[in-house]
Each structure stands twice: as structure tokens, then as C-alpha cells.
Amino acid sequence: MSAPRGFTLLEVLVALLILGLAVVSLIQLSAQGLRLVKVAGDQQQAVLLAERLARATEPLAPGVQSGQEGAMTWERRVAPVGVPDELSPPNGPPPELLALTVTVRWDAGRSLELASLRLAPRAAPDAPTEASR
Numbered sequence: 001m002s003a004p005r006g007f008t009l010l011e012v013l014v015a016l017l018i019l020g021l022a023v024v025s026l027i028q029l030s031a032q033g034l035r036l037v038k039v040a041g042d043q044q045q046a047v048l049l050a051e052r053l054a055r056a057t058e059p060l061a062p063g064v065q066s067g068q069e070g071a072m073t074w075e076r077r078v079a080p081v082g083v084p085d086e087l088s089p090p091n092g093p094p095p096e097l098l099a100l101t102v103t104v105r106w107d108a109g110r111s112l113e114l115a116s117l118r119l120a121p122r123a124a125p126d127a128p129t130e131a132s133r
Helices: 009-055
Strands: 064-070 071-083 093-108 112-120
Touching: 009 064, 009 093, 009 112
Parallel strands: none
Antiparallel strands: 064 071, 071 093, 093 112
């Protein structure tokens, strides 16, 4: 009987090659995961900014506003939308329907748009004011 032999050089090289490929794949997956975490964080930050800008439009005034916060630029548009007569209340001033759009841009070409409709009470044209009484 012959004495047991160890691994051949070829077997050791194949094992190291397989181990090296596995380690490189795991490192690439980890790096991709970190990139996705950053993208998700930026997206969440853009959503929070857009929601804050949409809520901060009281009183609503038609027009366009823009600005920058950190690495993000934003634009808020408020425009009146016609309300059909059948949707107006029978007594009292008719409401004013406004279209609100907030667009947030960051990085190269990434953007988020939040759109909503808001009701704003319309002042009655003939209503007496406190000062005129």
C-alpha cells in the first residue's frame, strides 16, 4: 500500500480560484447593497421635502416658487382649476380648487413629483368686512 498523499497543486489552485470568485462576488454584492441604501435614503429625503413643501403652502397663492435645500432643488407650482357649477355649494361662496405640484430634483437626472388638489375657500365678493361696518 502506498502512503496517503496530500492535495495536488492543481487541486489547491482550483480551490483557491473558487474561493476567490466567491469572495469577489460577496464584495460586489455588498457594494451594490450600499449603493441601493444611499439611493433609498436620497429618495426618502426627497419625499419628506416634497411633503413638507406641499403642506407649507398655506395660504395657497397661485404661482411658481423654487429653491434649493442641500443637494436637492425644488419647484412648487400652484394653479387654479375650474370647479363645475354642480359641485359648488348652494349657498355661500364657491370653493376654489387649486392644483399643487411639487417637483424635487437631485443627483444627475433623479427627480420626484408630488401632485395634489387642494380646496381653498374663496372670499365672497360682496361680503362686508369688519372694517366697513
